[in-house]
Amino acid sequence: MNTLSVNHLLGIKYLNQKDIQLIFETADHFKEVINRPIKKVPSLRDITIANLFFENSTRTKLSFELAEKRLSADVINFSSAQSSVKKGETLIDTVNNILSMKVDMVVMRHPNPGAGVFLSKHVKASIINAGDGAHEHPTQALLDSYSIREKLGEVGGKKVVIVGDILHSRVALSNIFALQLQGAEVMVCGPKTLIPKYIDKLGVKVETNLKKALQWCDVANMLRVQNERMDISYFPSTREYTQQFGVTKDLLDSLDKKITIMHPGPINRGVEITSDVADSKQAIILDQVQNGVAVRMAVIYLLASKIKQ
Numbered sequence: 001m002n003t004l005s006v007n008h009l010l011g012i013k014y015l016n017q018k019d020i021q022l023i024f025e026t027a028d029h030f031k032e033v034i035n036r037p038i039k040k041v042p043s044l045r046d047i048t049i050a051n052l053f054f055e056n057s058t059r060t061k062l063s064f065e066l067a068e069k070r071l072s073a074d075v076i077n078f079s080s081a082q083s084s085v086k087k088g089e090t091l092i093d094t095v096n097n098i099l100s101m102k103v104d105m106v107v108m109r110h111p112n113p114g115a116g117v118f119l120s121k122h123v124k125a126s127i128i129n130a131g132d133g134a135h136e137h138p139t140q141a142l143l144d145s146y147s148i149r150e151k152l153g154e155v156g157g158k159k160v161v162i163v164g165d166i167l168h169s170r171v172a173l174s175n176i177f178a179l180q181l182q183g184a185e186v187m188v189c190g191p192k193t194l195i196p197k198y199i200d201k202l203g204v205k206v207e208t209n210l211k212k213a214l215q216w217c218d219v220a221n222m223l224r225v226q227n228e229r230m231d232i233s234y235f236p237s238t239r240e241y242t243q244q245f246g247v248t249k250d251l252l253d254s255l256d257k258k259i260t261i262m263h264p265g266p267i268n269r270g271v272e273i274t275s276d277v278a279d280s281k282q283a284i285i286l287d288q289v290q291n292g293v294a295v296r297m298a299v300i301y302l303l304a305s306k307i308k309q
């Protein structure tokens with residue numbers, strides 16, 4: 001049967017390898033659709049989706065909204081900055097009020113790890129986690145793997161290094177799970193203070209020398225330093241971080257192979273990556289953004305078909 005093993009997308013850790021394969025095959029179809037002159041299909045005319053953003057977002061919010069509209073779903077948007085959450089309403093009350101307006105699916109970004117799991121146990125709707133604190137960001141990891149598959153043919157057997165602020169990154173954790181599920185080898189690289197102590201238990205390699213990490217990998221996924229999640233200093237200065245962990249064109253040219261550079265955005269040009277690297281042919285950053293719409297269409301479509309069953 002061509003259906004997902006889950007009713008919600010709460011994290012990559014709840015998926016199996018077949019789920020990822022099904023999402024990618026469905027995304028291939030939608031990628032073809034969004035490159036047609038009429039970029040829309042009527043599949044979800046009977047579905048209403050609420051996008052609930054309790055934390056800032058540009059790419060992810062627009063990408064979900066576009067994916068929903070290209071599937072012809074009805075869409076409502078909510079951002080906590082302008083809402084009654086500030087007046088003391090609980091998450092469950094906020095969401096149940098929205099659901100009583102006949103909403104079938106909730107896409108939620110929230111600063112608290114586990115917020116999506118919590119909600120899925122208390123409300124009647126299919127939940128998609130669009131980032132829960134420093135925990136998981138499953139659709140980002142799916143679009144990252146989809147972009148590697150598109151660029152290099154497959155994910156299995158590839159060597160991927162995730163560089164930067166691993167400690168505070170939901171993108172890192174979801175990517176580790178997704179890449180391993182597909183048989184890729186994963187390394188993390190960054191200042192020791194930004195690598196979680198339990199990282200060995202996840203079965204990833206650790207390297208603190210950026211050049212060695214880049215020399216090892218086929219793909220480097222560069223992360224932003226998540227200053228908003230830090231209440232202390234994890235490295236002496238941004239300048240020193242960049243000197244040790246920033247990717248420059250000179251560094252890339254000094255390797256004996258051409259590696260692929262990824263970044264989930266937003267980029268801090270000149271910090272984790274220089275402009276000439278971000279804009280180079282080796283970078284697939286804008287392909288990731290484009291693929292994000294097709295991958296999110298696939299996830300929404302597959303979860304909606306479970307609601308209809």
Ligand code: NCD
Pocket residue numbers: 059060131137140170171223224264265266
């Ligand atoms: C990431 C996020 O919000 O977790 N961005 C994104 O979703 N494209 C990474 C980041 O904020 O650095």
